[in-house]
Amino acid sequence: MTDAPAPASRIVPFMQATTYQRLREAIRADIVAGTFAPSEHLKMAALVQRYGTSPAPIREALGQLEGEGWIEILPNRGARVRSIERAFIRELFEIRLALEPPLAGYSAAVATVSDINALWAIHKDYAAAIGQGNSAAISSTNGAFHTSILSIRPNRSALVLLDQHNAFVGATRRRFGFPDHRLAAMVPEHEAIIEACARNDATAVRRLMRAHIQRSIDELIPRLPGNDPDHLES
Structure with a gap:
């Protein structure tokens, strides 16, 4: 699936965009594999350690995964894997x-x-x-x-x-x-x-x-x- 074009105010360098895509695919694969269970909260510190990157590209990847329906981002509570009901x-x-x-x-x-x-x-x-x-x-x-x-x-x-x-x-x-x-x-x-x-x-x-x-x-x-x-x- 191709990414939607970034808004002009949020254009990122090509290599960063590639990092976001790789992280999105890695997190999605971990959800599918059951590494992250349905309804599990995704803690930023644990994600940074697991994927060996900074919080910024992880936030971008999580935003993309929310758009795909894999996770929910809750106000003041962070990201949570979507419950499969x-x-x-x-x-x-x-x-x-x-x-x-x-x-x-x-x-x-x-x-x-x-x-x-x-x-x-x-x-x-x-x-x-x-x-x-x-x-x-x-x-x-x-x-x-x-x-x-x-x-x-x-x-x-x-x-x-x-x-x-x-x-x-x-x-x-x-x-x-x-x-x-x-x-x-x-x-x-x-x-x-x-x-x-x-x-x-x-x-x-x-x-x-x-x-x-x-x-x-x-x-x-x-x-x-x-x-x-x-x-x-x-």
Whole structure:
């Protein structure tokens, strides 16, 4: 994701801007990895020590991460990692339901033999990760599967948004995991999507992808903290 242009009153040297970007990515990666837990306060002294830099670029990085939704900056209380709750993840899934099925359909309509072979290769690694019970590999190969489909006929603006949202969902999955019955069901669901792509059947891919995402929502959302009573309709 590219940074928005800095206001004229706050133009910084190129090397400083690079430092801000690197810090933003490092802090974001630590949040995703669970180094900083949801709702944890980020103390400036600890951040300075961890990243080996001064407070100024850390403040800039935190401001950027607030804009992305990763943290909250509270008046007189500093920065806090955003709490991953049911309502928030539900909202992200609603956006994904609106975007990913039609985008996958566009990709399916133009998928080539080479594209299909690439999807089968990713799926093979995904199925192997499930068989091994390797949570990290399950998460990464599942993400690669979805990204690869959408990259066949990319809508780059939509992909930027989905990538940002998927990082939140991925962090949530690493914390709450997949139940065994959901993992087993995802293998044939992926296979059906690939087979429909191989037929260039955009209608079937849109339907299958929506059902695939919906089943994951129905399994994950009830297990998240929060009092949001809403649910998504199929």
